[in-house]
Amino acid sequence: MTITNNWAVQQMDCYPEYGGQSDVVFTVHWTLTATDGDGHTGSVYGSVGVTLDDGATYTPYADLTQAQVIGWVQSTLGAEQVASYEANVAQQIAEQIDPVVVSPPLPWATT
Numbered sequence: 001m002t003i004t005n006n007w008a009v010q011q012m013d014c015y016p017e018y019g020g021q022s023d024v025v026f027t028v029h030w031t032l033t034a035t036d037g038d039g040h041t042g043s044v045y046g047s048v049g050v051t052l053d054d055g056a057t058y059t060p061y062a063d064l065t066q067a068q069v070i071g072w073v074q075s076t077l078g079a080e081q082v083a084s085y086e087a088n089v090a091q092q093i094a095e096q097i098d099p100v101v102v103s104p105p106l107p108w109a110t111t
Helices: 066-077 079-097
Strands: 004-018 022-034 041-049
Touching: 004 066, 022 066, 022 079, 041 066, 041 079, 066 079
Parallel strands: none
Antiparallel strands: 004 022, 022 041
């Protein structure tokens, strides 16, 4: 089974002004959605705080790319947590394919 992971930014919270810059991101809200190509999906949502480092190179808000911000998210989470989230969505897909819990119709219900 081949799973494709898609990290996406859903929203960024900003300070209108910080350190002489405008629209400075301090929180990123993200999703990770996995698909297997057969219609099965798994997803997780989270948010991370972005460290405001006065010595860092500032990228104006309008110039940020999703890839850059996802890089911040994954760096903040760390490789172990990123791998854990990706394993979680893969497990969601595996349980859709081979459920560990089912809810059959009630035996007295008519269909």
